[in-house]
Amino acid sequence: MNFHIRSFEPSRLAQPEISPLAPTGVPLSCPRPMRAASLAVPTPLSLFGTMLMALLAVPRGAMMASALLRMRHHRRA
Amino acid sequence: MPDIAPRRWLYLYLVLASTVAAVTAMAGVLRGGGFSGGEIALLALFAILFAWIASSFWLTCFGAVARLTGYPLLPLNPPIEPSAARTAILMPVYNEEVGAVFARVHAIWESAGPDFDFYVLSDSTNPDSWVAEELAWQKLKTELEGVDNLFYRHRPRNVGRKSGNIQDFCENWGQLYDYMVILDADSLMTGRTLRELVGLMDANPRAGLIQAPPQLVGRHSLFARIQQFASSVYGPLHTAGLALLQGPDGNYWGHNAIIRVHAFMQHCGLPSLPGRPPFGGEIMSHDFIEAALLRRAGWDVWMAPDIGGSFEEPPPTIPDYLLRDRRWCQGNLQHLRIVFAEGLKLPSRLHLAMGIMSYASSPLWLLLLVASASFVGAAEHGPYYHSAVVTLVVAMLALLFGPKVLALAVLARDEDQVRAHGGLGALIWSIMLESLFSALMAPIAMLQLSWYIFTILMGIATGWGAQQRTDRALPLDYVARGFGVHTALGILGVILLWAFAPGSQGWFLPLLAGLILSIPLVIVTSSPMAGKLARQDRLFLVPSETRGLRVLDRAHALAHTHAAPAADVRALVLDDPQVRRLHLALLADTPPPPPADPARLAELRAQVARREIAGFTREDWRMVLSDVEGLAALS
Known part of the structure; x- marks a missing residue:
């Protein structure tokens, strides 16, 4: 294999006083977790949403019920 | 900033008034001897769908007025330059073509210079891509001697997909920066635009996010060139209309945008939705939600329609376009769980609802067409049937093609722009052919999206795989497997109409033609050769082709130099x-x-x-x- 890397130097940020030098690809991390935002739905709308989801699940339920019926029929046969 | 409410009320009035007028005409079509339950349902469906296309039409009209009057679309303080802010440019990648990705980073780096820190944030799960990225990163650092602001990070597991990737950056390095510019793997931005965005953020401390709408450029297949042309000619009216109506309640398109890091970190951590995919689990289309969360927290979200210097590449073929839509469709339908979330502003809810509707409209159109066909075959017609049908058809054609005529009218005022699109004759021909292509493509997309929605409702989730971004001609057997069903359904439609509603084929011909011709249409439009021939005939020309675009030309020229050095x-x-x-x-x-x-x-x-x-x-x-x-x- 002829491919060679000519050099391999540590990378660093432009402002070393903000970020200490890191040995490789990225600056040293300053960890600070992100808190997950709440996307809760108010109760009345949540009920509406649940009904909507139930409605959307109808075709899926119908398909599962039909598959179950077919399975029972197959077993009886 | 001028009060935005009157123009929003006017827009609402125009959409509703045109819908009421159309529904009245439709009622004239249906009225035989009173309305049956089915006819009322048909009328309701028609009202929803007419309102949907009317909203798009009036949006374009607002955009045209803004363009013709030179109305200011970004009422912000002018940018402060030079900026002392620290900005990171993030390019999240996931099993992408490595040479092209690093060529784009290289081209943006050359344009933006040392003012920014660049992060290639890899989530690649393919070991080949992973190692190739490391080598390309090192090679690029070596080529740009002395560069100390180009970083590479690989995550062993792509938790949370792209939003998880950005969150990982924020949690580790976000505190080092005032702003971050999010790119996509096929994004390009110029240094001038990047510096202007930073200056705008500096000068407008309430701005949490500014979206620079990307223009489609850089691909050569006929399909891609048609999309690039449409983006260049119609896009300015669409973005102007959006900017005029949304004001600080803008949206985020997932990339080519600058974001205030501390606002994002404080408010945009995304929760996992209860339940399993496709409706539960990780939020797939994160961008709309992040914009809504920023707005909820009081930050402004703007769109800068005239900033320029912001580009992305379109999918090269119809199947690639539809595959991307499969993911977007699932992501947008998932927003049904979020659209009523507590505290969101009404415009944010509308953005989410319009995203949902852009996919839900496909099965609704299908339903309307099937119901209309049955009606045409079965119903007795009222006395005003023919005049009402003609009125409706003319109204629908005006809504669908009016924006194209408006776009031509606006563009024709600027001789320089006309020349950049190949001259007036070529421009008109291109618009006519693009309209024909759109008409043929629409039923294919409608059928495909309806199928996607059905599979999603069946609980079949999709992954968020890497996108195919390279131009290539598609083989016949591959296309026939994917679009044989469309062709068969088109032929079946003709037979059914011939059997049950023999006088009505003419009305449905454009729809059925798209389905019947789907296989040749996909093959021809996927061809880079057809794209090249169209270019030789000055069709679908865009300014990046006629005048060149430095950052794009550099990215193309550099692609081979960053390609992986070995097969394995x-x-x-x-x-x-x-x-x-x-x-x-x-x-x-x-x-x-x-x-x-x-x-x-x-x-x-x-x-x-x-x-x-x-x-x-x-x-x-x-x-x-x-x-x-x-x-x-x-x-």
Whole structure:
């Protein structure tokens, strides 16, 4: 294999006083977790949403019920 | 900033008034001897769909008025330059074509200079891509001698997909920066635009996000060139209309936008939705939600329609376009769970609802068409039937083609722009052919999206795989497998109409033609040769083709220099000590992967020692390449 890397130097940020030098690809991390935002739905709308989801699940339920019926029929046969 | 409410009320009035007028005409069509339950349902469906296309039409009209009057679309303080802010440019990548990605980074770096820190944030799960990215990063750093602001990070597991990737950046390095510019793997931005965005953020401390709408450029297939042309000619009216109506309640399109990091970190952590995919689990289309969360927290979200210098590439073929829509469709339908979330502003809810409707409209159109066909075949017609039908058809055609005529009228005022699109004659021909293509493409997309929605409702989730971004001609057998059903349904439609509603085929011909011709349409439009021939005939020309675009031309020119150096770059880590040294050094910065099965790892180490690697699976390679101890022992 002829491919060679000519050099391999540590990378660093432009402002070393903000970020200490890191040995490789990225600056040293300053960890600070992100808190997950709440996307809760108010109760009345949540009920509406649940009904909507139930409605959307109808075709899926119908398909599962039909598959179950077919399975029972197959077993009886 | 001028009060935005009157123009929003006017827009609402125009959409509702035109819908009421159309529904009245439709009622004239249906009225035979009173309305049956089915006819009322048909009327309701028609009202929803007419309102949907009317909203798009009036949006374009607002855009045209803004363009013709030169109305200011971004009422912000002018940018402060030079800026003392620290800005990171983030390019999240996931199993992308490495040469093209690093060529784009290289081209943007050349344009933006040393004012920004660049992060290639890799979530690649393909070991080939992973190692190729490391080598391309190192090669680019070597080429740009003395560069100390180009960083590469690889995550062992792509938790949370792109939003998880950005969150990982924020949590580790976000505190070092005032702003971040998010790119996509096929994004390009110029240094001037990047500096202007930073200056705008500096000058407008309430701005949490500014979206620079990307223009489609850079691909050569006929399909891609048609999309690029449409983006260049119609896009300015659409973005102007949006900017005029949304004001500070803008939206985020996932990339080519600048974001205030501390606002994002404080408010845009995304929760996992209860339940399983496709409706539960990780939020797939994160961008709309992040914009809504910023607005909820009081930050402004703007769109800068005239900033320029912001580009992306379109999907090269119809199947690639539809595959991308499959993911977007699932992501947008998932927003049904979020659209009523507590505290969101009404415009944010509307953005979410319009995203949902842009996919839900497909099965509704299908339903309306089937119902209309049955009505035409079965119903007795009222006295005003023919005049009402003609009125409706003319109204629908005006809504669908009016925006194209408006776009031509606005563009024709600027001679320079007309020349950049190939001259007036070529421009008119291109618009006519693009309209024909859109008409043929619409039923294909309608059928495909209806199928996607059905599968999503069945609970079949899709992944968020890497996108195919290269131009290529598609083989007949591949296209026939994908679009045989469309063709068969088109032929079946003709037979059914002939049998049950013989006088009505003419009305449905454009729809059925698209389905029947789907296979040749996909093959011809996927062809780069057809794209080239169209270009020779001055069709679908865009300014980036006629005048050139430096950042794009550089990215294309540099692509081959950043391509992977060998067919199997994974093996280089085993065979080349310098590549291994680089890989180990980068691994030291990577969070450890989940613990591997010790017995399997020992077996793999032994196979590596004997170089019996031909049968390694992707997972085997991932284990080998993550095995610091084993790789170090090879040295």
